[in-house]
Amino acid sequence: MTDQVLYSTPDNPAPENRSEGYFETYDGLHLRYGIFRSVGPAKGTVVLLQGRSEFIEKYYETIRDLTTRGLWVATFDLRGQGGSPRLLKGRQHGHVQRFSDYERDLDSFLDTVVLPDTKLPFYLLGHSTGGLIALAAAPYLATRVERMVVSAPFLGLTGQIVSELAIRRVSRLASGIGFGSSALINRTRPMHFASNPLTSDQTRFERNQGIADAYPSVKLGMPTARWLAECFRAMDRVLTAEHLSSITIPTLLIAPTRDGVVPYLAQERAARYFRAAQLVPINGARHEILQERDLYRAQAMAAIHAFIPGSDADAAEETMSLGA
Template sequence: MEPTPAPFFADIAQGPAGGAAHWVRTSDGLRIRVGHWRSDATTKGTVLLFPGRTEYIEKYGPAAADLAERGYATLSVDWRGQGLADRMLPDRLLGHVEAFLDFQKDVEAAVRLAERLALPKPWYLLGHSMGGAIGLRAAINGLPVNACAFSAPMWGIQIPAALRPVARVLGALGPRFGLAKLRTPTTTVEAYVQASPFEDNTLTNDPDMYRMMQDQLAAQPDLSLGGPTVQWLTESMAECASLAANASPALPCVTFLGTNEQIVNTAAIHDRMARWPGGELVMVDTAQHEVMMEGPDIRREVFDRMVRLFDQYPG
């Protein structure tokens, strides 16, 4: 049976030709959306691009274009609770997950689709932010990739010192007092790019990329997602701690981190890469959280370096 087509907003994606999306079912019965870009020119393999929290397939159209120029197809995914995937709560703007390891069920469903679509092999992993945590767990579990890259991976969450005790208390008391599905304090009801102007944002220094993200959500409001729930925060913190206790997988790896990173815990990234045999941490000068969505010079630097690694492991 052919995979079921899903909506794909090529007009806002700014990606290469050949983009499409499909619905897939996870092992626990949720419907998620998986998208891909491939063409006759993408012959070196496929990059499994794991997005961050709040993100959606079309946001990575420009990244898919950068990868296609270098010979790679791209697969991306709307994780449960975001994009057009099934949302977890009646209030669709609340970012929620029951258990962080549930995202591995989404990974399994995406990999099954990639096999059914016969996306070019070998495969490579690219995980951004929350997708970096999901991707690291998947790699530890044996994700069939030849090498991996990470962009500002969420291997720890940047919580101001004054709020850390609050986060611990909320995590401990949330289930008992019905707080688990409430939005985490200090986060916004709207998506970040809708609630925050470009000036002083913590994502990118490039106004065109920031405007693209704003325009995408204005054109397709169903893709929007606001702040996370207390349970998402609790589950994420627990998964980061669990990952930190694991050895790095036996995969070639490069990780990119902006020198102006303000969202994820940079110490956790430095620690992980210091104990990743053969891994390399690339500090991207002046970049913020979205190193793949900075200006053209930085994007060129990042994708060239990433693909140099992938090219070394063709199978």
């Protein structure tokens, strides 16, 4: 560990109203986290769950959007990525031993950091893999989380050279015969804006690339067979009617219609059986809606601001004000 926990670049300075550090997981890992305080009176805390290969610094812009609206933000780098420890010694592959480890890490974060150090009520905002984690954990978070937003949750896979079914079979086989820590594809070339499936905003794309270039320790390679197999198992569990009906937390499902990573139809299909969810399509947007052009990103942020803290929190605040 170094003395510097969170990083800044000239076009992406770290918010000043923050605290930062590491918290310990059930199995002894120390995951990097940041807490960002609101501008003005606090209306609650958003727990932000990142997607695969992401890192806290990538969300400074979104964090500022939320803190200026009176919300604290608490976030951490998932195990095996960003400023948290890698799980494979000497290798940069994205890896996880069990998907449930992500859920247990979220539970530890809520217990050891969020609950003692931030402001009630609590909300979840999960993107991609973070959205899948949020949906997987949601049935037992109903007494702790008021509302939840999932952005392009990882409920399927598209845009690959081979089909999702083939990737499922190969990742399951490789993981089962002892090659789970190997990546199915070793891509060493950097991603270029012109061919990226994540965002149509070149400025934000280059900003995020610049952070990783300035601080190579946050970079992550391709996912391992085990990571893929575990995520597919989690998808299958989350997408059952039994699981979706067990989620009672009011949920906003933001679905970019030109998502080149997660099929839009998978998100739309999930919403049909997810009684607590409201589907918000963002027409024309790509996968990373919070890193998209203002035309698309503004729609997603407006939906989030309308939903969090939401009418319940606003009504409670108005009641308190009248009582005073």
